[in-house]
Amino acid sequence: MCDATPVPGQFTLVLHSHLPWLAHHGRWPVGEEWLYQSWAGSYLPVFDMLRRLADDGLRDVMSLGITPVLAAQLDDPHCCASMYEWLADWQLRACEAAVSREDTRRVLGTREYRSAAAAMRDFEQHWRHGASPMLRRVADSGVVEILGGPLAHPFAPLLDPRLRRFSLSEGLADAHARWGRRPRGIWAPECAFAPGMEAEYAAAGVGHFMVDGPTLHGDTALARPVGDTDVLAFGRDLQVSYRVWSPKSGYPGHGAYRDFHTYDHGTGLKPARVTGKKVPGHAKKPYDPQRADAVIDRHVDDFIAHIRRRLIDESARIGRPALVVAAFDTELFGHWWHEGPIWLERVLRRLPEAGVRVGTLAGAAADGFVGEPVDLPASSWGSGKDWRVWEGPQVSHLVQLNAEVTETALAALDKLVVPGAGRNRVADQIVRETLLTVSSDWPFMVSKDTAAHYAVTRAHTHAHATREIVDAALSGRDREAQRLSHNWFRADNLFADLDARRVPPAMAAGRAESI
Structure with a gap:
């Protein structure tokens, strides 16, 4: 268990939810299947978690970005109907495995059938007529801050300024139409920035946005006003974020977790655990949820301890309470990392118990976690942290x-x-x-x-x-x-x-x- 002594500062989790427009543009192996896998694996469990946190009275637990192009798909009648069919197909494939004569496949099928049935119930109750009504309720509960973004997720620095400003203003208007609120914060596509864009953000009514840590030269302990505007840039703390997932390592690669890449080709289900980084698919061991559950708790404790140390160290370095921001793609939790939503809920519940203040980007800005103005360079969160x-x-x-x-x-x-x-x-x-x-x-x-x-x-x-x-x-x-x-x-x-x-x-x- 982690030390529960209160530590200075605030921890903020930011999730960025995005997929390109996939509807009517192919199904498999790339196309709508990508949407439905992410919907079932990530969006259903993550929002189920947020509803539970809200019902338990938690508020301001994280900032959640949802791009307009993803929001449009989660509301689209064709996508909603096709998602319902996808969930039914998942149940049928699981049923086929559950009646197998082979023990391992039968156990897999039974477990997957239960998961598919639970997902179907969740979808019928909360998502059947589009995501926006449910998203409004989640946002109105105060459990999260909703971040917006440009209309169709362009790489803004390379876009003609006329279209860039139009895409941003339309994206914010689209959010207001769907959820009844115009976001004050955004997740700029790819965290991409070019000098001067801060003025466009100010003109559009954007108060804060995300950049990657190197854009602030690694000094992410406070938000920074950009240029001569009041628009704040929040930087992703890579020491903390990379603890979970980086280009080379992270929790999801543990041998006990379910392997993303290995399929049972007869049913399309995923039967194996990671086992080892160099173990070929046919040699991977069967997935065991109980084995994975113990590892989840170890990784929760490790992450919380790392946040505590980071807050203490950064607060001492800057001489005042510091801010630590960890940011990830929402699709990591569930779609890519099967156990991710469970890990996420346990982290968010246990952080306050471990003496860590949790809040949103908007809350951090309101509470004064703001440093001196800065001029930002051209940057992104991609390879090289530039535009390559x-x-x-x-x-x-x-x-x-x-x-x-x-x-x-x-x-x-x-x-x-x-x-x-x-x-x-x-x-x-x-x-x-x-x-x-x-x-x-x-x-x-x-x-x-x-x-x-x-x-x-x-x-x-x-x-x-x-x-x-x-x-x-x-x-x-x-x-x-x-x-x-x-x-x-x-x-x-x-x-x-x-x-x-x-x-x-x-x-x-x-x-x-x-x-």
């Missing part, structure tokens, strides 16, 4: 594609959007397809060689849609442009409230860039 993942030579073709499509789209908007005129659905769809083209996910997947072909195909699909709509619209083929816009919109059914009239005009963008 999104603009390196391996993705130069996507960088060029994004620039060409953006230029084409904005030039078309300047001709199609008439001041004072009504809404132009053709222009709306041009903007929508452009934002889907420049999603940060596509270059990331190429750079990391994770479904690179899928990523390139997606980028070029949306680029093609942009170009053919623009071509028809600017060639005077109005009916064809309307038909194309209607059909491409129906293909995704995404962000119906997007209005191209709100894209800043070219002259206004030019004035802003000169400031």
Whole structure:
């Protein structure tokens, strides 16, 4: 057990929930299956945990980012119906394993059937008609601070300023429409930053955002106002965050935890534990939840002890109570790390018992965990902590594609959007397809060689849609442009409230860039 003597400062956990738009763009091995696996593995148990914490009276336990493009999928009727079918299929696959003559597979099937049935009940009760009603209740309970973000998760520093500001303002408006609140904090896609973006955040009403630790040169013990604005940058403490998961190590790699990569190919279930880093899949031992449970507790105690030491050391270093921020992708907890949601709940419950104050980013700002102003460098949380993942030579073709499509789209908007005129659905769809083209996910997947072909195909699909709509619209083929816009919109059914009239005009963008 950890020492329970109170320590100075505050610990803040931040989770970033994001997937690119996957609906109607393939199913397996990449496509909607990714959404449903993450939904079942991470979003269901994490929000179930938050509801329990709220019911037990806990408040301000963490900050939770949900990107607009993920929120749209969790509300989408097609995705909700398909998720229900996915859960039913999980039950059927588990049932098949449960009646096997082979003992290990039968035990696996019985355990998975119970998990699938519980997930189905949770989904029917809380998610069946979309995530937003449930998310509103969680947010209204005060258990979390909800963070927003730009509309379709672009790598903002490389995006034309007009689209960058539009994407952010629309993303915050989308959050307000879904959850009845406009977030004051955001998780910028990829924690990417370019000098000057703080002014855009201030103009959009953003009060705080996340950066990676090296952006603040590792000094993350306090939030920092950026430039001459009041916008605060919170830095991810890598010493603490990497304790859980880093590019090289972390708790999920323990031999007792369920192995993510090993499947029972007859049922698609995951039967094995990690066993060892160099053990091939066929030689891995069967997963044992009881064995894993004891390890979870050890890792909870280790993490809490590490937070205590970090708070004590950082508070002594800066001469005042310090802030420690650990930040992760939500999908780590459950989807990638099966035991992650259990570990997470135990950590959040035990931290106060161990003398650690827990709070949100907004709470930290309100309570004065703020240092001196700082000028931030160009940065991200990707490899090298710079922009190489999104603009390196391996993705130069996507960088060029994004620039060409953006230029084409904005030039078309300047001709199609008439001041004072009504809404132009053709222009709306041009903007929508452009934002889907420049999603940060596509270059990331190429750079990391994770479904690179899928990523390139997606980028070029949306680029093609942009170009053919623009071509028809600017060639005077109005009916064809309307038909194309209607059909491409129906293909995704995404962000119906997007209005191209709100894209800043070219002259206004030019004035802003000169400031």
